[in-house]
Amino acid sequence: MSIRHVVLSDLHLGARDSLLTHVHGSGEIADGPCEVLAAFANGMRETLADQEKPQLVLLGDALDLGLSPFGDVSKSFLQLLDAFFPADGTDLFDREIIYVAGNHDHHLWRMAQDHGFVSAIAGGQIPGDLDAVTTIFGTPSHRCRMMESLIAHRPHLQDASVRIAYPNWGLHDAGSGRAVVMHHGHYLDGMYRALSHVRGFLGDGDPRPATMRQLEQENGPWIDFLWSDLGSAGEIGGEAGSLYGTMLSAGASHDFAESIARRVTGGLHSRLGIDPKMELKYGVTLDNLIRAAVDLTAGRAAERQRDGYGHVLGEAEIEDIGWYLGKPLAEQMRQELAYTPRELSFIFGHTHKPFQDELLVDGCDVPVGIFNTGGWVLDEPTLMPVQGCAAMLVSDDLEVASLRLFNDPTDGTIAPVRVEGSGRETRLVDEAGEAVERASRHWAEFSRIVHAHIVEEADKRVRQMLDKSNEQLREAAE
Structure with missing residues (x-):
């Protein structure tokens, strides 16, 4: 048996957290991979030694x-290329990369x-419309032009390519009846189905779409x-800061949701001449509806995120996974595979909380193996054991x-790679x-480096919070 695919998600390349x-002390993006990235590449290279190079899947x-x-994002992606495909070393992965866009990089799918x-x-030809989704199975036909243009900055990778799929990509074997499907995970989160909730309210229908296309x-x-490219959105991007940091504070998440609603209603009025006070049904105005939709998605999801730091899945999340697998995903698989x-x-990510389990899903004869990748960002200074990362x-x-x-x-210690x-x-x-055990020396060094960086970053954030709190107290006293 050999490992044919390695799936990584939520790298958030370019983000300071x-x-x-890799960032200089001055805050600028540095050249070359950082310590953590280099140590991860070394551990993977030793683990995958003596076998055919697997394909890398970047899952949103x-x-x-x-x-x-x-x-910043582009420079950080080059850091990844230098770690995985060094000019003076051996490639870690096959040179055809599969990319499945998520919520933070949905812009790449729009470009495709x-x-x-x-x-x-x-x-x-003149198609009827844009491709809403790609097929799940097979080599994606769309290319990620931005990433391929960045790859061109590394002449030794002139034959490399990035194929983009959305919102799912998968593998199947008719003989064994096995299939593996990968999705970033944002559509398992009600925050990212806001307009379906609006449609359900207006039409008194099911707010959960029946198909992937819908x-x-x-x-x-x-x-x-709202979510795909705030980094280049000027003032609103700066105000948003980190969505996950915002979610840690009830007041901040409420203010953020209110700000979103004001921008939506204000834009409808100033750009389209639509009166936010127009009545839709049951005495509910457009302004009421938008504020409710934002609160039910951004606001309430923020509350669930804060409450959910102690566990990997709640009852609502399990229900959403069951719906996604049993309805729109099952329908598309039937169409493609018969x-x-x-x-x-x-396999999914998005939550930054890695886990693996089995889940009973309507229509599936055996429990579905559920795997979450976690993420590489530090969402909060108060660390929780469920947060982390897996490949x-x-x-x-x-x-x-x-x-x-x-x-x-x-607890002051970090569990070994396993x-x-x-x-x-x-x-x-x-x-x-067994392969990880053979590479244990490299993985132990990776764990040491990761632990040091997490502790350093947590201490820095606590100091920043204390400094901000002291500043607010001084302003209040004045």
Whole structure:
């Protein structure tokens, strides 16, 4: 057995709170990979030694376009290339990368949609509309032009490419009946289905879309409007700061939601001449509806995020996963495969809380293996044990295992890198575990470096919070 795919999510390259962004003391993006990224590449290279190079799957929010300037993000992506595909060393992965966009980098999917439409026109066709989604299975036809343009800055990678899929990408084997599907995870979160909630209210229908196409057509513009490229949005981007930091404060998240609602209603009035006070139904005005929708998504989701730092999944999250797998995903798989996979594994990220488990899903004969990648950003200074990061390993016969890289060291220690499965016995867990053990010296060094950076960053944030609090007290006294 060999590892054919390595799945990484939520790298947030370019973000100052990402462990993978290499920043000078002055705050500028540095050249070359940082200590954490270099140590991770060394551990992976030793673990994957003596086997064919696997394909890298970047499962959304790899580029922090949602909150960081495009230039910072671009320079940080080059740091990743230098670690994984060094000019003076051996490639870690196959040179064809699969990219599945998330909420922070949905802009990349929009760019791919636009390019596909323009290319069709140039070829003599006029499509009916933009491609809302891609097929789940097979090599994606869309290319990520921004990332490929950055790759061109490294002449030794002239044959490398980045294929972009959205919102899912997967693998299947008709013989074994196995399938693995990957999705960034934002559509499991009600915050990113805001316009579906609005449609459900106006039409008294089910707010959960029945198909992937409907899900993206309704909510893709909402993600583009607010979440996809705040890093280049000037004043509002600066005000937003870190969404996850905002979520830690009830007052801050309420103010943020109110600010969003004011901008939406103000824009409708000034640009389109639409009166926010116009009545829709039941005495509810457009302004009422927008404020309620934002509160139910951004505001309430912020509350769930704060309350959820102590566990990986709550009841609502489990219900949303069941809906996503059992309805829109199942429908698209049936259309593409003409059969229902006997054994399904589902990989996602977004929550920054890694875990692996099994979940009973309507329509599936056996429990679905659920794997979350966690993330590489430090969301808060008060560390919680459920926060951390993992890389997903997918074998040639579509078994999945989680390479648990780290969790926040709340007790002063950090658990060693290890391989874990969802509960069922697999050869991959055993064999990958042996490979990690052989590379234990490299992984121990990785753990040491990560631990030091987490503690350093946490101390810095606590000092910043104390300084800000003292400043507010001084202003109040004056």
